[in-house]
Amino acid sequence: MPALNLANCWKEIYLFIISLSAGCLFNYKLLRIFRDYAPKFVCLNYHLDIYRKFFSVKRNLLFNNNTTTEEFDTRFSSYLAGLIEGDGTIIVPKRERSPKGDLYYPSIQILFDSRDFPLALILQSKLNHGSISKRKGSNAYVLTINKLEGILLIANVINGYMRTPKICALHRLIDWLNSRFGRKLLNIEKKNKDISNIDSNSWLAGFIDGDGHFSVRTTLGSRACAPKIECKFELTQRQNDHNNENNLEYLSLIAEFLSSTVKEIRMNKPKPEYRVRTTNVNSNFILVKYLEKYPLYSSKYLNYKDWIKVLSYFEAKNHTKPESIKAIVEIKSQMNNERTEFNWDHLNNFYNLYK
Known part of the structure; x- marks a missing residue:
């Protein structure tokens, strides 16, 4: 990417696909930034036709006996685990439903300084999941993963690479996923902390x-x-x-x-x-x-x-x-x-x- 002067510039910094169908965006746009006036909301979603068929298409996100057809790059897995443990949050609902009867779902959020918006975009594109929003009242963006496919993917990507007490939140998430879909379908192992050399x-x-x-x-x-x-x-x-x-x-x-x-x-x-x-x-x-x-x-x-x-x-x-x-x-x-x-x-x- 070219040098980006945040003081005064218009720069095309990323190409992304969004859609507008039942609340999901559907369009093809070039993202531009002028000073700090970046988009308030960005949604990336490739291959929507595949993701609508969760558990019906054998793709990278589907796990059979906790294995995938492709192997994760350990550098990506350990980097993402460190990033989440440094400035991320794994939210797991304590109750199944709200007082109004709405279902609660887990969420994974990663906070980025506003200067690191391009990193948020590239990570979003690599995961093929998540939305990026500007956090109100602060110079920060949040990459939020709410869809179950994305949450399942990240849980498997970082499992075994956590080193901090946030591993407890990951284990709660794995328990939630195993309970939600049944251990015969998922049966994700709760791996221990990574005790390898730093x-x-x-x-x-x-x-x-x-x-x-x-x-x-x-x-x-x-x-x-x-x-x-x-x-x-x-x-x-x-x-x-x-x-x-x-x-x-x-x-x-x-x-x-x-x-x-x-x-x-x-x-x-x-x-x-x-x-x-x-x-x-x-x-x-x-x-x-x-x-x-x-x-x-x-x-x-x-x-x-x-x-x-x-x-x-x-x-x-x-x-x-x-x-x-x-x-x-x-x-x-x-x-x-x-x-x-x-x-x-x-x-x-x-x-x-x-x-």
């Missing part, structure tokens, strides 16, 4: 795209004080999630992988947090080695690439030289919330659902 798959990359942060700090100081330059990566999570499940276990594994520690912060607040932060150049390069193998796909990829440029000055041990500081300050001025141009070429290499 660097064995792309889970951490997905989790970072959801909740990670790359930062450069420059304290120029006075004549009496030497300038201070810091290049760090950090993850911050609530100590206990909304189900009162503690997040220390998996954060400790991430910290161990990065040769770092988990620190308690905001202890005087109602919702204290844990923080994992790289503490030195060696710790940073452990992360670099991993992300070169399992890349990021959100706009954080661009921040990561700038972060690496700054890290190279540390590696050469010349980051305190005046000319280096000037270059670092310039790089920092275009990172994170200061970024105005976005190049999405890296999405061309996004994983496919199947091998």
